[in-house]
Amino acid sequence: xxxxxxxxxxNPAQREAAAQIRGPVLILAGAGTGKTRVITxxxxxxxxxxxxxxxxxxxxxxxxAATEMRERVSTMVPKAAAKDLTIxxxxxxxxxxxxxxxxxxxxxxxxxxxxQSDQLGLIRKIIVRKAGKxxxxxxxNAQMMIxxxxxxxxxxxxSEDALIADVFRAYQQELKQLNAVDFDDLLLLAVRxxxxxxxARAFWQSRFRYLMVxxxxxxxxxxxxxxxxxxxxxxxxCVVGDDDQSIYGWRGAEISNILDFERFFPNPKVVKxxxxxxxxxxxxxxxxxxxxxxxxxREKTLWSSKGEGETVRVIAMPDxxxxxxxxxxEIVDARRLENRKWEDFAILFRMNTQSRIFEEALRRxxxxxxxxxGQSFYERREVKDLLxxxxxxxxxxxxxxxxxxxxxxxRGIGAGTVEAATQFSIEHQISIHEALQHPGYLDSLSxxxxxxxxxxxxxxARYHDPASTDSTNYALLTEELIKELDYNDxxxxxxxDENETxxxxxxxxxxxxxxxxxxxRGKRGLRAYLDSVALMQDRDDDDKEQGWGVSLITxxxxxxxxxxxxxxxxxxxxxxxxSRSVQEGTRDEERRLLYVGxxxxxxxxxxxxxxxxxxxxxxxxxxxxxxxxxxxxAHLEILNYEDLAGRQATEEVAEDYFAxxxxxxxx
Numbered sequence: 001x002x003x004x005x006x007x008x009x010x011n012p013a014q015r016e017a018a019a020q021i022r023g024p025v026l027i028l029a030g031a032g033t034g035k036t037r038v039i040t041x042x043x044x045x046x047x048x049x050x051x052x053x054x055x056x057x058x059x060x061x062x063x064x065a066a067t068e069m070r071e072r073v074s075t076m077v078p079k080a081a082a083k084d085l086t087i088x089x090x091x092x093x094x095x096x097x098x099x100x101x102x103x104x105x106x107x108x109x110x111x112x113x114x115x116q117s118d119q120l121g122l123i124r125k126i127i128v129r130k131a132g133k134x135x136x137x138x139x140x141n142a143q144m145m146i147x148x149x150x151x152x153x154x155x156x157x158x159s160e161d162a163l164i165a166d167v168f169r170a171y172q173q174e175l176k177q178l179n180a181v182d183f184d185d186l187l188l189l190a191v192r193x194x195x196x197x198x199x200a201r202a203f204w205q206s207r208f209r210y211l212m213v214x215x216x217x218x219x220x221x222x223x224x225x226x227x228x229x230x231x232x233x234x235x236x237x238c239v240v241g242d243d244d245q246s247i248y249g250w251r252g253a254e255i256s257n258i259l260d261f262e263r264f265f266p267n268p269k270v271v272k273x274x275x276x277x278x279x280x281x282x283x284x285x286x287x288x289x290x291x292x293x294x295x296x297x298r299e300k301t302l303w304s305s306k307g308e309g310e311t312v313r314v315i316a317m318p319d320x321x322x323x324x325x326x327x328x329x330e331i332v333d334a335r336r337l338e339n340r341k342w343e344d345f346a347i348l349f350r351m352n353t354q355s356r357i358f359e360e361a362l363r364r365x366x367x368x369x370x371x372x373x374g375q376s377f378y379e380r381r382e383v384k385d386l387l388x389x390x391x392x393x394x395x396x397x398x399x400x401x402x403x404x405x406x407x408x409x410x411r412g413i414g415a416g417t418v419e420a421a422t423q424f425s426i427e428h429q430i431s432i433h434e435a436l437q438h439p440g441y442l443d444s445l446s447x448x449x450x451x452x453x454x455x456x457x458x459x460x461a462r463y464h465d466p467a468s469t470d471s472t473n474y475a476l477l478t479e480e481l482i483k484e485l486d487y488n489d490x491x492x493x494x495x496x497d498e499n500e501t502x503x504x505x506x507x508x509x510x511x512x513x514x515x516x517x518x519x520x521r522g523k524r525g526l527r528a529y530l531d532s533v534a535l536m537q538d539r540d541d542d543d544k545e546q547g548w549g550v551s552l553i554t555x556x557x558x559x560x561x562x563x564x565x566x567x568x569x570x571x572x573x574x575x576x577x578x579s580r581s582v583q584e585g586t587r588d589e590e591r592r593l594l595y596v597g598x599x600x601x602x603x604x605x606x607x608x609x610x611x612x613x614x615x616x617x618x619x620x621x622x623x624x625x626x627x628x629x630x631x632x633x634a635h636l637e638i639l640n641y642e643d644l645a646g647r648q649a650t651e652e653v654a655e656d657y658f659a660x661x662x663x664x665x666x667x
């Protein structure tokens with residue numbers, strides 16, 4: 001088949017990767033080698049080669065990546081084809097699969113997706129019920145253990161901890177009773193449905209005959225199973241990733257998926273993308289020299305046509321305060337002297353706790369900055385309250401949403417009344433909503449409490465039909481709900497000050513705006529909107545472009561980003577590599593993390609470490625990272641802060657002298 005016009009403009013390796021559209025394909029895309037361009041061009045080439053767009057599925061990890069890919073592809077293929085393509089996250093794909101066949105597993109198709117907050121609420125309730133209020137089992141830890149167990153595909157054994165095993169079983173049982181699933185269940189149940197039901201498997205295999213997975217090094221065993229189940233007899237599976245950037249082992253990512261790809265999909269076409277369009281050669285040579293020390297990897301060597309560039313500096317600092325001050329001063333000077341933007345600079349670190357001292361230094365120097373991350377919009381209290389009401393209207397048996405809604409704002413139903421309803425629901429194996437209507441429960445209440453409960457049940461019933469109708473304008477419905485609840489007044493009464501009230505009320509307005517936007521984009525029906533909101537909280541899908549200024553960012557969060565000037569700080573033994581890496585055997589992953597940090601830099605890179613840091617008020621000695629010994633010294637300039645400070649002082653004196661001579665001559 002002659003190459004389509006879509007392949008023009010690609011380098012030879014990229015063209016080879018994009019042109020191979022049948023059978024298994026493994027694209028090893030090194031940092032900054034233009035993988036997104038290859039993926040989008042490949043999709044465009046497939047459409048141009050006559051493959052029906054509806055048979056093409058591209059999967060990635062974050063909503064942001066999926067949106068960007070969708071937007072790019074839509075400019076490269078006909079409008080009708082763009083509409084038929086499926087470009088989504090793993091979890092969005094699983095929701096789609098389960099909405100069609102979850103009934104085969106004993107659930108109803110109108111299941112609710114529980115976010116992390118919903119899960120925690122349910123787990124807390126179970127812990128109290130199982131062990132009493134004095135139990136010190138932390139709900140967050142329990143949630144993490146349950147998530148790990150699900151991802152590893154095994155229950156928590158009683159021998160590990162009898163209580164957590166008991167909580168796990170009760171949690172799964174209650175979720176099913178509530179017709180709810182959590183994020184881990186989306187993958188688990190989709191895999192189970194396809195494994196156990198050949199008709200469902202055959203349907204989805206014929207629906208998506210061409211599969212693509214981005215960031216393949218981040219997949220876990222469940223995601224690999226899903227991919228194998230979706231791939232039909234033709235095995236038209238293309239995966240794109242870089243084992244050298246596999247940094248999420250702690251989150252369940254299995255590097256073996258990319259290292260042993262041939263075991264899952266025999267005789268694949270393997271293409272390496274090694275031409276880097278981001279960094280100078282010195283930065284890339286340094287990165288190559290470091291990552292070569294990882295024994296289990298697929299060999300690749302990054303290179304660039306951007307020239308050699310500046311040597312990478314390694315600066316030994318006396319302490320953390322000096323490190324922060326000097327890094328910030330250099331950023332301020334470089335911006336002024338080189339006419340750069342604040343956004344050109346990034347400070348990268350291994351742990352979140354390292355950011356505080358840099359934030360203080362940036363504030364002192366009046367430098368704008370953004371900490372990449374922060375609380376998700378949909379996790380804010382007022383947004384969660386309103387979402388709870390909407391979830392409840394759609395699924396009145398959703399206990400977590402009901403418990404939140406019934407008290408935000410209070411509706412004259414006391415905590416004792418709610419607790420009694422919860423207890424009644426447990427004893428009779430029914431939902432709390434059903435308990436609130438049960439004569440046996442209602443007869444136990446005072447006249448006042450009974451009236452309040454009946455009004456609440458009537459209120460939920462009144463909203464249930466419009467909420468369940470796809471043609472309903474759910475933005476308008478939510479505005480009416482806010483008025484009926486007098487919710488803005490409730491915020492005013494419960495906020496500490498005017499500033500907090502304004503912020504929270506602004507968030508409510510923002511949520512309504514978002515709903516109108518979703519409607520304008522064709523997101524019909526409240527269920528579709530709530531699904532998209534739940535999926536928005538998938539992984540750590542922070543808006544990485546939010547705000548402006550110097551970026552303060554962990555190396556995990558920096559993946560996929562690039563900056564002209566990078567400072568990697570705190571490169572010390574025990575920090576990077578982390579002290580846990582020896583016990584956990586994750587030193588290779590720590591090395592990959594530093595490799596990711598280094599390859600974020602486009603033009604200039606500085607690595608700093610401290611001889612001492614304050615811990616609990618005492619000055620404790622530190623040593624430089626053992627990773628420095630693995631880097632090729634030919635690409636490094638080794639410096640001490642004291643020498644550098646002396647050199648800068650001399651330069652300032654010289655500048656001052658020449659300024660005075662200039663003034664004299666002009667005078």
